[in-house]
Amino acid sequence: MASRASIGLFSILFGAGAFAFWNVYGDGAQAEEKAVASAKKPLIEFTSDGKAKKPVGYRKWIYIGTPVTPNDMNGGEASFPEFHNVYIDPESFDHLEKTGEYRDGTVLVKELTSVGTKKASSGNGYFEGEFTGLEMSVKDSKRFAGDPGSWGYFSFGHKYPLKEAVAKNDVASCNSCHETNAKNFVFSAHYPVLRAAFSTDKK
Ligand code: HEC
Numbered sequence: 095m096a097s098r099a100s101i102g103l104f105s106i107l108f109g110a111g112a113f114a115f116w117n118v119y120g121d122g123a124q125a126e127e128k129a130v131a132s133a134k135k136p137l138i139e140f141t142s143d144g145k146a147k148k149p150v151g152y153r154k155w156i157y158i159g160t161p162v163t164p165n166d167m168n169g170g171e172a173s174f175p176e177f178h179n180v181y182i183d184p185e186s187f188d189h190l191e192k193t194g195e196y197r198d199g200t201v202l203v204k205e206l207t208s209v210g211t212k213k214a215s216s217g218n219g220y221f222e223g224e225f226t227g228l229e230m231s232v233k234d235s236k237r238f239a240g241d242p243g244s245w246g247y248f249s250f251g252h253k254y255p256l257k258e259a260v261a262k263n264d265v266a267s268c269n270s271c272h273e274t275n276a277k278n279f280v281f282s283a284h285y286p287v288l289r290a291a292f293s294t295d296k297k
Pocket of ligand 1 (some may be wrong): 161247
């Protein structure tokens with residue numbers, strides 16, 4: 095006959111087991127929900143009046159290179175100071191590698207940083223300082239149907255705090271320079287990672 099003590103022990107063990115079961119499956123379901131939610135979340139967001147919201151998470155995208163136009167080589171004031179760390183969203187990078195084309199929905203982010211120091215133990219040079227600005231280009235044949243190449247250009251500012259949401263820049267102030275001087279609107283010649291992606295001999 096089961097003693098009171100063993101019934102008590104049984105209910106404690108059963109209770110712990112049921113709790114563990116609930117815990118594992120409860121967490122699993124939550125993680126799945128989160129994954130579904132993040133898969134559905136668009137890469138970038140727009141306000142109801144068509145402004146682009148400041149992108150998030152782009153530092154985890156594909157980093158493609160860093161042109162630098164330092165102020166001291168540009169009369170003290172470069173138009174895009176100073177380092178430009180450029181990222182492309184991962185799915186568009188995959189598509190680019192496979193097809194050589196920028197898919198509809200491609201997002202490129204260029205994050206500006208200051209020149210911090212010009213000396214390091216490796217030698218003299220330009221070394222990145224602080225984050226200073228953020229720009230973005232987006233290819234979207236519906237939203238930017240009227241713009242050359244369907245590319246929209248956005249500037250969140252060249253000093254912190256950055257703007258939270260901005261309207262598209264005029265074609266003349268951004269798009270036309272890209273249209274005239276870059277291949278397919280993107281300055282891929284300056285990004286070794288893109289050059290390698292276009293090459294048939296992919297690393
Ligand atoms: C006078 C020409 C010119 C104008 C005007 C211009 N850009 Fe660019 N842009 C460049 C060049 C050159 C690069 C690549 C080298 C670099 O970053 O210095 C570039 C790179 C970029 C990139 C990285 C992806 C790419 O296409 O290579 C973004 C994003 C960008 N520009 C956004 C903008 C925005 C937003 C504006 C308007 C506020 C703008 N640009 C105006 C010349 C221009």
